[in-house]
Amino acid sequence: MENNRLFRMMLLLLEKKKATAPELARLFEISVRTVYRDIDRLSAAGIPVYTTTGKHGGIHLMDNFVMDKSLLSEDDQNEILLGLYSVSAIPHLNSAHMLKRLTAMFDHKLEWIEFDFSPWRSISLQERELFNQVKQAILTKQLMTFHYIDSNGEPSLETVEPVKLIFKNNTWYFKGNGQSTPSITEAQTFKMKRVSELKLLSKPLDQSMTAGLRVSEKHVTSPPVSMKLIFSSTIAYRVHDFF
Known part of the structure; x- marks a missing residue:
């Protein structure tokens, strides 16, 4: 009721x-x-x-909120719930609470499938805090500074406007427009686990600073590297897992 x-x-x-x-x-x-x-x-x-x-x-x-007011069939509800369950399984998103709220309109749940993208080990408090800080910076349009180690092992101090969180291959990334090199119009991608000492700048982002910046889906790729993997037969299952 x-x-x-x-x-x-x-x-x-x-x-x-x-x-x-x-x-x-x-x-x-x-x-x-x-x-x-x-x-x-x-x-x-x-x-x-x-x-x-x-x-x-x-x-x-809100004026721009639109919803199809026709009754949803059971198949429609299952499709919607399937999407909600898959999103709610992603770590850091308070998934149980979100799913409970979003499925309140439906009178059934999916019993035939289960999603779990979380690692077997518990997620560290530091990683959760980083995620929440980046999310806050995106939603409140704030700049943030942090220390970063790139894929070549080079350290740097970054000042970035974060614009998008990305969950890929069981790891969190975020895209951000760098403030130290404003001539670059393509957003950079940062791996969350390589970030440390992250701080939000107290002053909200000046929209005029980044009016010309855009989010790009391009990724900088390095030339392929050939590798020969030597391993014990006792860990062969891990080769199937990761390669």
């Missing part, structure tokens, strides 16, 4: 664009306090809902 109310509340806001908490309380026969708790749940699920105060205040959905 509660999940159904959230879905109906979202559809109503899509239709009306705005409603007051007392209006929603009367319509759904709940308290105003419960209305605000429901709004918090929708917000936590990624629905762009917000409140304003004053004479013309109320509860709103």
Whole structure:
């Protein structure tokens, strides 16, 4: 019943664009306090809902939010849930909480598949903290500085505007526009595990500084290197795992 109310509340806001908490309380026969708790749940699920105060205040959905209001078939729901489960399995994303919120509208779960991208060993606190700092810098549009070791073992001190987090091959990377070389318009890719002493700059990013910068999907590649691998037969399974 509660999940159904959230879905109906979202559809109503899509239709009306705005409603007051007392209006929603009367319509759904709940308290105003419960209305605000429901709004918090929708917000936590990624629905762009917000409140304003004053004479013309109320509860709103962002104008650019679009949703197909036709009923979803079971196959549609399974496709959506499959995507949600795969994303929620990525470490560092508070996955259990996110998945619980996003699947609240559906009355079933996927029992036939399970995702787990996390390593067997526990993720270090330092790595989690780095991830959270980079995420914060992206969302708040802040510059950050950090020490970095590149693939050639060369250390450097970087000042970067981070623009995107990337999860690839069980490792986190991020793209960022370097501030020390503004003539370079292509974003660089940094491996999270090679970052240390990361600090966010207190001053938010000046948008005019990076107006001409863009995120590029190009990667700098080195010439291939031939290798001969010698290993014991007792660890042959690892060769299959990694090569």
